[in-house]
Amino acid sequence: MGEASQLTPKEDQMAAAADGTVGKALDVLEQVSGFGRPVRFSEVLSQSDLPKPTLYRFMQTLTNQRMLEYDPDRQTYAPGTRLVRLAHSAWSQSSLAQVAGDHLHALSEATGETVHLAKLDHAHVLYLDKRNAAQPVEMYSQAGKIGPAYCTGVGKVMLAFLPEDSAEVVMAQQSFHRYTEATLTSPSALRAEFPGIRENGYGFDREEHEPGIICIAVPILTEGHRLLGALSVTSTTDRTNLAGLEKQADRLKSTARAIATEAQAWSFPDHMTLKQTGP
Amino acid sequence: MGEASQLTPKEDQMAAAADGTVGKALDVLEQVSGFGRPVRFSEVLSQSDLPKPTLYRFMQTLTNQRMLEYDPDRQTYAPGTRLVRLAHSAWSQSSLAQVAGDHLHALSEATGETVHLAKLDHAHVLYLDKRNAAQPVEMYSQAGKIGPAYCTGVGKVMLAFLPEDSAEVVMAQQSFHRYTEATLTSPSALRAEFPGIRENGYGFDREEHEPGIICIAVPILTEGHRLLGALSVTSTTDRTNLAGLEKQADRLKSTARAIATEAQAWSFPDHMTLKQTGP
DNA sequence: GGTCCGAGTTCCAATATTTGAAACTTGGTT
DNA sequence: AACCAAGTTTCAAATATTGGAACTCGGACC
Numbered sequence: 001m002g003e004a005s006q007l008t009p010k011e012d013q014m015a016a017a018a019d020g021t022v023g024k025a026l027d028v029l030e031q032v033s034g035f036g037r038p039v040r041f042s043e044v045l046s047q048s049d050l051p052k053p054t055l056y057r058f059m060q061t062l063t064n065q066r067m068l069e070y071d072p073d074r075q076t077y078a079p080g081t082r083l084v085r086l087a088h089s090a091w092s093q094s095s096l097a098q099v100a101g102d103h104l105h106a107l108s109e110a111t112g113e114t115v116h117l118a119k120l121d122h123a124h125v126l127y128l129d130k131r132n133a134a135q136p137v138e139m140y141s142q143a144g145k146i147g148p149a150y151c152t153g154v155g156k157v158m159l160a161f162l163p164e165d166s167a168e169v170v171m172a173q174q175s176f177h178r179y180t181e182a183t184l185t186s187p188s189a190l191r192a193e194f195p196g197i198r199e200n201g202y203g204f205d206r207e208e209h210e211p212g213i214i215c216i217a218v219p220i221l222t223e224g225h226r227l228l229g230a231l232s233v234t235s236t237t238d239r240t241n242l243a244g245l246e247k248q249a250d251r252l253k254s255t256a257r258a259i260a261t262e263a264q265a266w267s268f269p270d271h272m273t274l275k276q277t278g279p
Numbered sequence: 280m281g282e283a284s285q286l287t288p289k290e291d292q293m294a295a296a297a298d299g300t301v302g303k304a305l306d307v308l309e310q311v312s313g314f315g316r317p318v319r320f321s322e323v324l325s326q327s328d329l330p331k332p333t334l335y336r337f338m339q340t341l342t343n344q345r346m347l348e349y350d351p352d353r354q355t356y357a358p359g360t361r362l363v364r365l366a367h368s369a370w371s372q373s374s375l376a377q378v379a380g381d382h383l384h385a386l387s388e389a390t391g392e393t394v395h396l397a398k399l400d401h402a403h404v405l406y407l408d409k410r411n412a413a414q415p416v417e418m419y420s421q422a423g424k425i426g427p428a429y430c431t432g433v434g435k436v437m438l439a440f441l442p443e444d445s446a447e448v449v450m451a452q453q454s455f456h457r458y459t460e461a462t463l464t465s466p467s468a469l470r471a472e473f474p475g476i477r478e479n480g481y482g483f484d485r486e487e488h489e490p491g492i493i494c495i496a497v498p499i500l501t502e503g504h505r506l507l508g509a510l511s512v513t514s515t516t517d518r519t520n521l522a523g524l525e526k527q528a529d530r531l532k533s534t535a536r537a538i539a540t541e542a543q544a545w546s547f548p549d550h551m552t553l554k555q556t557g558p
Numbered sequence: 559g560g561t562c563c564g565a566g567t568t569c570c571a572a573t574a575t576t577t578g579a580a581a582c583t584t585g586g587t588t
Numbered sequence: 589a590a591c592c593a594a595g596t597t598t599c600a601a602a603t604a605t606t607g608g609a610a611c612t613c614g615g616a617c618c
Contacts, residue, residue, distance in 0.1 A: 019340050019343055020300070020340060020575070020576080021299070021300045021301060021575070021576085021604080021605070022301055022304040022340050022341070022344065023340065023343070023344060025301040025304075026344050026346065029365070030365070033365055033368040033369070033372075034368075036368070036371075036372065038372060040565085041566070042564085042566080045565095050607095051607045051608080052566085052607080053567080053568080053569095053607055054605080054606060054607065056566075056567070057605085058301070060298075061298045061301050061302065062301070064298050064302070065298065065301070065302060065305050066400070066401065073501070073503070073505070073543070075565095075566095078369065078372045078373070079365055079366075079368050079369035079372060080369060081369060081373070081398065081400050081407075082400065082401075083362060083365045083366040083368075084366045084369055084370055084405065084407070084423045085400060085403075085405055085423055085425055086309075086312055086358055086362045086366070087358075087362040087363045087365070087366030087367075087423055088366075088423025088424055088425075089312040089313075089315070089358050089423075090312070090357065090358035090359060090360060090363055091363055091423070092315075093312075093315065093316060093317060093357045093358060094360070119360065121345070121360050121361065121364060122345065122361070126360055126363065128360075128363070143363065143367070144363045144364055144366055144367025144370070145367055146364055146367075222352070224352070226351075226352075264352070299604065300575080300576070300604070300605085319594085320594075321593085321594060324594095330577075330579085331578080331594095331595085331596095332577080332578055332579090332596080332597080332598095333576080333577060333578065335595075335596070336576085336577090354594095354595095559618105560617105561616100561617085561618080562615105562616085562617080563614105563616080563617095564614100564615095564616105565613090565614095566611105566614105567610105567611080567612070567613095568609105568610085568611070568612090569608105569610080569611090570606105570607100570608100570609100571606100571607105572605105572606085572607100573604105573605085573606070573607105574603105574604090574605075574606080575602105575603080575604070575605070576601105576602085576603070576605095577599105577600105577601085577602070577603080577604100578599105578601100578602100579598105579599105580597105580598090580599100581596105581598080582595105582596080582597070583594100583595080583596070583597085584593100584594085584595075585592105585593095585594085586591105586592090586593090586594100587591080587592080587593100588589105588590085
C-alpha cells in the first residue's frame with residue numbers, strides 16, 4: 001500500500017478494486033505509470049502489496065504486451081509506446097474530440113484566448129484538446145493531461161451537471177489541496193456553487209487553481225442531459241475580469257450545444273481510413 | 280522458452296497471442312481499437328474466436344477499468360479515455376520524446392521543413408513527435424500515429440540498423456502494399472538498400488509512400504549501437520530534391536547523436552512535479 | 559579470492575479464477 | 589402471439605494464477 005503518492009487524490013478503494021487478473025495487471029500498469037519516471041522492479045515492489053513473484057510475472061506479461069517498456073541499460077520499466085498507439089486510436093474515435101476541433105479553433109480565434117475541451121475521467125478532469133489563439137495544435141503536450149475537478153472551471157461545471165449521487169462520489173475522492181486563496185476546499189463549498197452554475201448554465205474559475213488565471217466554462221450535454229464534457233475559455237486577470245469573460249457565455253453555450261448535437265449525430269464517416277500516412 | 284529476448288525473437292507471429300488472461304484481454308482491447316470506430320458487442324464477437332460469454336466478460340472488465348468506453352445511447356464500445364491518460368504518462372516519460380523536443384524544433388526552424396521523430400513499435404513505425412515548418416507539408420501525422428516500416432524514411436533506416444535477425448522478423452510482417460511507383464515491395468528490395476544506408480548513415484524516402492513527398496532520415500543509436508528511434512526531414516519534390524535533402528545529412532546526424540546522448544544521460548531531474556495547469 | 563548481500567528469477571503444489579455450453583432475458587420484428 | 593437476434597446470467601469443470609521457498613547472478617566488502 002503506498003503512502004501519500006504525489007498527485008493522486010484519495011485512492012479509490014472500490015474503483016481500483018481489482019476485477020480479476022486483468023484488473024490487477026492494470027493496477028500494476030497504473031502504478032508504474034504513476035511514478036512519473038522509469039522505475040526499477042524493486043521500487044514498484046516496495047509500493048505494491050503483491051508478492052514478489054506475482055508482481056514480477058505481471059510486469060513480464062505487461063512488458064511482453066508492450067504496455068510496459070523495459071530499458072535494459074538502466075534496468076527500469078516505463079509505460080510502453082503501445083499505449084501511445086492505442087490512445088491515438090481512442091482519441092481519434094472520441095466523437096467529442098473529433099467533432100469539437102473546428103469549434104474550438106473558431107472559439108479561440110473569436111475570443112483571442114486559450115480554449116480547453118475536457119471530460120471527466122475517474123475523479124479527475126481530463127483534457128482532450130486545447131487551442132491557443134496563436135499556436136497550432138499540440139498533441140500530448142496537453143491532451144491526456146489531468147487536472148483537479150474541484151478547482152477548475154470545467155471541473156466544477158461538470159460536477160454541477162452530474163447526477164447528484166455521482167457528483168457526491170466524485171467529490172468524496174477529491175484531495176482538496178488549497179492551491180490559492182480562492183480554492184474551494186470542501187464538498188460543501190462546492191455544493192454551494194452548484195445551484196448558481198445550473199441556473200446560469202456556466203461557471204467560473206476565480207483564480208482557484210492558479211493566481212491570476214480565470215476562466216469561464218460550460219457543460220456539454222446531450223439532449224437526454226447526459227454529460228459529455230465541458231468547454232472553457234481561459235484568460236488572466238491582467239487582460240480581463242469575470243465580467244469580461246461572462247460576455248462570452250452565450251457564444252460558449254451555443255458552441256457547446258453545437259458540439260453536443262454533432263457528437264451525437266456523428267455516425268463515424270469512414271473518410272478517416274486510419275490508413276497510415278506520413279513519411 | 281525463457282531465452283533472453285531483446286526484441287521479439289520469433290514468437291512474433293503469434294505476438295499478441297496469449298500470455299495468460301491479461302494477454303487475451305489486451306487482444307480484445309486491440310481488436311476493438313482496430314475497428315477504428317465504435318463497435319457493437321456482436322461485431323467484435325463475430326471477429327473474435329472467443330466464446331460469447333468469455334468475450335462478454337472481458338469487455339465488461341475492460342469497461343469497468345475504463346480501458347473501453349461504452350456508449351449507452353448507441354450501444355457501442357470504443358477505446359477508453361484512460362488510455363489517453365496513460366499514454367500521456369508514457370509519452371512524457373519517454374526520454375526520447377522529451378529530450379528530442381527542442382532539437383526537433385531547432386531542426387524544423389533551420390530547415391524550414393517538417394521534422395518527424397519515430398520509433399519502431401511492433402512491426403510499424405510509430406510517430407512520437409512532429410514539428411511543422413511555417414509552411415507545412417500537405418500531410419497528416421501526429422503523435423501516436425503509425426505508419427508502414429517498409430516505405431518510409433524512418434522505417435527503412437531503422438530496419439537497416441536493427442540486428443539482422445530482428446530486421447528479418449519485422450520485414451516478414453510487412454504487408455508490402457504498393458503505394459506508389461517507387462514503393463519497395465519485397466524484403467529483398469529492402470535488404471538491397473541496407474548496406475548503402477549503413478554506410479552513409481542516412482536513408483531516403485524517394486516518393487515511396489506518397490507521390491511528391493520525399494524525405495531523408497537518420498537512426499538514433501545509443502553508444503552501444505542499440506536502436507532508439509529515427510529522425511527525418513520531409514519535403515516535397517516541388518520544393519527540393521534528394522540532393523537538396525542530402526545537404527541536411529550532417530545536421531541530422533549530429534542532432535540524432537545529441538538526442539541519443541541526452542536520452543541516455545537523462546537521469547530524470549525531478550521535473551516531475553506534474554503540476555496540473557489549466558482551468 | 560572468498561564471502562555476503564540484495565535484486566532479480568524460477569519452481570511447483572495449493573488454490574482461486576477463468577471458462578463456455580446451455581439456459582435465460584430483453585427488445586424488436588413478422 | 590410467436591419468433592428471432594442480441595445481450596446477459598448460471599454453474600460445475602478445467603485451467604490459470606498464486607506465493608513460499610529456493611536459486612542465480614553480480615557487485616560490494618572484507
